[in-house]
Amino acid sequence: MSATAEVERKPLTKKELAADKPTWCPGCGDFSVLALYFKLLQNRGLHHEKFATVAGIGCSSRFPYFVQAHGAHYIHGRALPFATGIAVSRQDLDVFVFGGDGDAFSIGGNHFNHCARKNVNLTYCVMDNNVYGLTKKQTSPTSPIGFKSKTDMWGAIDKPINPMQQAISAGATFVARTTHTNPKHLLSMMEAAMDHKGFAFIECLSECTEFYDGAFDSSNPRKGGEFKDIPEDHDPTDENAAYALAEELVPGYFGVYYQISRPTKQDKEAEVNAKFLEKTKGMEDWEILQQNFNKMK
Numbered sequence: 241m242s243a244t245a246e247v248e249r250k251p252l253t254k255k256e257l258a259a260d261k262p263t264w265c266p267g268c269g270d271f272s273v274l275a276l277y278f279k280l281l282q283n284r285g286l287h288h289e290k291f292a293t294v295a296g297i298g299c300s301s302r303f304p305y306f307v308q309a310h311g312a313h314y315i316h317g318r319a320l321p322f323a324t325g326i327a328v329s330r331q332d333l334d335v336f337v338f339g340g341d342g343d344a345f346s347i348g349g350n351h352f353n354h355c356a357r358k359n360v361n362l363t364y365c366v367m368d369n370n371v372y373g374l375t376k377k378q379t380s381p382t383s384p385i386g387f388k389s390k391t392d393m394w395g396a397i398d399k400p401i402n403p404m405q406q407a408i409s410a411g412a413t414f415v416a417r418t419t420h421t422n423p424k425h426l427l428s429m430m431e432a433a434m435d436h437k438g439f440a441f442i443e444c445l446s447e448c449t450e451f452y453d454g455a456f457d458s459s460n461p462r463k464g465g466e467f468k469d470i471p472e473d474h475d476p477t478d479e480n481a482a483y484a485l486a487e488e489l490v491p492g493y494f495g496v497y498y499q500i501s502r503p504t505k506q507d508k509e510a511e512v513n514a515k516f517l518e519k520t521k522g523m524e525d526w527e528i529l530q531q532n533f534n535k536m537k
């Protein structure tokens with residue numbers, strides 16, 4: 241063996257992946273998502289320099305604090321644009337974004353739609369608890385009508401958004417639902433999302449035991465509910481069928497609702513860059529800049 245041969249690296253251990261002790265309340269669904277994320281990274285043998293973990297603000301968005309990794313706990317609702325910058329400039333990385341329903345669909349709703357339509361190649365896992373947890377129980381965009389909170393003391397009156405339908409109609413190319421109570425399913429959805437080339441969205445039902453206890457019991461067999469897999473004959477490339485499947489109110493079905501292949505933001509930018517490089521072959525950078533300024537006159 242030559243002296244320069246690379247030392248074979250072992251996959252990271254959980255100890256090497258875990259950072260601060262999670263500060264979530266006992267029983268919070270977010271613990272499960274974090275545990276399965278560690279498993280995913282270990283299963284795939286990803287080392288620290290090969291992935292990024294990004295989030296906005298919220299209980300769920302505290303995620304990057306608890307992972308020993310590159311990434312950021314960024315501004316409320318702005319995790320996706322930050323992550324897009326990473327994903328476009330460092331295409332060798334696997335980029336994962338985590339956050340809550342408020343972060344994704346209230347303040348971040350605009351970014352969600354644009355990231356989906358641009359088909360940025362990254363994985364976005366929304367830990368949906370149907371409430372604002374961190375700020376202690378306000379109505380979120382996914383809270384059901386009638387939900388009593390500090391902002392709707394007599395019960396929520398506004399129609400909740402449907403994350404699956406919104407993702408599909410905005411242009412996401414991978415749309416799936418899972419739940420914190422089914423670790424095997426959650427891991428399989430994370431794996432499928434990571435393997436997908438394009439904007440991969442997972443809605444993970446993640447119970448807030450403090451402010452919306454029992455929100456998803458009807459999908460949990462241990463609480464007398466039923467975990468409903470997507471019907472076997474569902475065609476995930478059929479947009480209308482996926483949209484119709486998502487019509488059923490939460491918790492609804494679990495699995496991949498929609499998955500298609502479409503060029504990513506990264507693919508399209510690479511195409512534009514290649515064309516431009518060909519056109520400007522042999523030119524100095526300052527000459528290209530001058531040419532652009534001249535064109536703007």
Ligand SMILES: Cc1ncc(C[n+]2csc(CCOP(=O)(O)OP(=O)(O)O)c2C)c(N)n1
Binds near residue numbers: 301316339369
């Ligand atoms: C610009 C801005 N507006 C509002 C807040 C207050 N705030 C922090 S987290 C949050 C909502 C959190 O809800 P969600 O995203 O569902 O996360 P959860 O805590 O439920 O996991 C709000 C309104 C903030 N931090 N920054």
Ligand code: SF4
Binds near residue numbers: 270299374447448
């Ligand atoms: S308030 Fe709710 S979402 Fe936040 S840590 Fe506690 S249980 Fe989890």
Ligand SMILES: [Mg+2]
Binds near residue numbers: 340342367369370372
């Ligand atoms: Mg929430």
